Amino acid sequence: METIVVKVDSSSLTTPERIDKIADRILEHKHKGKHPVVVVPSIELLEGNFLPYPSIFNEKIANRESHVLKAINTHVASSLLAIVIERKGHKAISLSGWQAGIEVSKSNGNVLIELIHHDLILERIQNGDIAIVAGSQGYDENKDLLTLGEGGPETTAVAIGAAIGAEYIEILTEQDGIYTADCSIVNEARKLKEVTYDEMLELAHLGSTYLHPRAVELAKIYEMRIAVRSSTNNVEGTWIKGEVEMEKNRVVRGVAYEADIIRLTVAFESYENSSLANIFMTLAKHHIDVDIIVQAVIDGVKPTVSFSIAKEDFAEAIKVLEKSKAQLGFSFADFEVGLAKVSIVGSGMVSNPGVAAQMFDRLRKENILVKMVSTSEIKVSVVVPQDEMVRAANVLHDEFQLVEEYVN
Known part of the structure; x- marks a missing residue:
């Protein structure tokens, strides 16, 4: 069973039209005989509904409830995408972090993924469902919902991929790959075909915004290949992997x-x-x-x-x-x-x-x-x-x- 994990960017979920397009993109994998598991980030949808409650939100919110509030929009995003895919005639199911079996813990103020009970996701795949996981969340030993913080959605995607033995991870972004430099300041920047985990880690730590370092570190540990591609144009992107073909023997690549x-x-x-x-x-x-x-x-x-x-x-x-x-x-x-x-x-x-x-x-x-x-x-x-x-x-x-x- 060839499975892949697709992490969708938030811009793909901002309008019904964009959700429809990203659903088609996911179904392309299905039509090619692959079994996609989708991870979605939070979308800014419900913040406006909190405005009538300033007396509540102006006070410091309890840490536990803060995590719950942060997770709400991710649940909404996964449900919306599941609804659209089902309307296109395919089985889909939205899963929260605990429904996907993502176990987390706190360490030095950070929330980290401890374990993924992958049989829960595999059961959905075997049932023919496209599992759409609310990214960046899980449950702790007290059964409390916790969110992973910065870099959480892509880290969730890599962790799920490693747990279920996915073929690769696909990260969909507003850009169509990883470039030799930031295109906004270097007009002649060019897209890279491949980068190593170590190169991507350095670029991520040095200010590049393509991918969070914690996701790259996890991918390196499990030797999980990542494809960074455009969410709007279905073109070849950039592969992040262990070793690359040193194009034209270039020493500096970014x-x-x-x-x-x-x-x-x-x-x-x-x-x-x-x-x-x-x-x-x-x-x-x-x-x-x-x-x-x-x-x-x-x-x-x-x-x-x-x-x-x-x-x-x-x-x-x-x-x-x-x-x-x-x-x-x-x-x-x-x-x-x-x-x-x-x-x-x-x-x-x-x-x-x-x-x-x-x-x-x-x-x-x-x-x-x-x-x-x-x-x-x-x-x-x-x-x-x-x-x-x-x-x-x-x-x-x-x-x-x-x-x-x-x-x-």
Whole structure:
């Protein structure tokens, strides 16, 4: 029995006409002899109905009930799609997270999938039903409904695919695949035929919005192939898989960017008083993510450590550092705003030294100031002035010759 899991995007469920089109798209798989399981996200449909109840929703809602409210629109989305498919003459059934057997748990404030009782979904498939699962939800040991949060729908799709042994996962989006760069800032960006799990993870962490990292991580663990395709045009998309054919032996295969980066610098009177562990453990306790870290220890100069954070974490980071100043033992903290991160990604970097040097040389020739650097085996990131972000992305896209078409 060849099964696939199709994750539908929210834009496909916003009007009756779009729901009708996405139903036809799902039925195409059925006509080809495959058994699709569909995962739907939440749709913004019922929020307006909550407006008459400001006295209730202006207060802090109990955590349990907050999860229930978040799940309502997903239930509606799955039911609407099931109704349309049935009207087209096919059997379909909407399933909530608990009806699909999705067991979840809380860990460090996050909701994670623990187990999927896949026999419940397989039973529906064997009955000839197209199972339409309300994504991003499950039940815990207390039988309470919990939602997975950011990246939940696609993570649900991958988890279901792994549990039922699906052939692959199809992620339908507003774009028709994964590109060498963001088309909105790099006009010459081209669609990639394939990317590796590791490349996609780096792109996702570096600001690319195609797919959430937690879904890619899960797909990598279970070696579950993902096809990212357009929800409106039935054209070939991009495959995410373990190994790819290195088209034309390209070392760099994508450029990513992230705006609104802030650099914080903490200075100490002496090296003995400094402790990177204490600083970053303190920030981590307050759920502040730190990215690029640069430490400077030079004889005769006060030691410093600089690190980058997202704009939304800035106020809380300053508050935490000031409150913990005596405990952490630093003399002062400074910051710089108006920065951005631009990165190059490619699994071919592992066996090709000199890529970072080539990147730095091109940025130098373009008079683009590099303020911080971070590297891994398959990526190099630089922090640059934000008003140079777009130009930096474009010149690096040009430098590594990503303009040529990848898809046949």
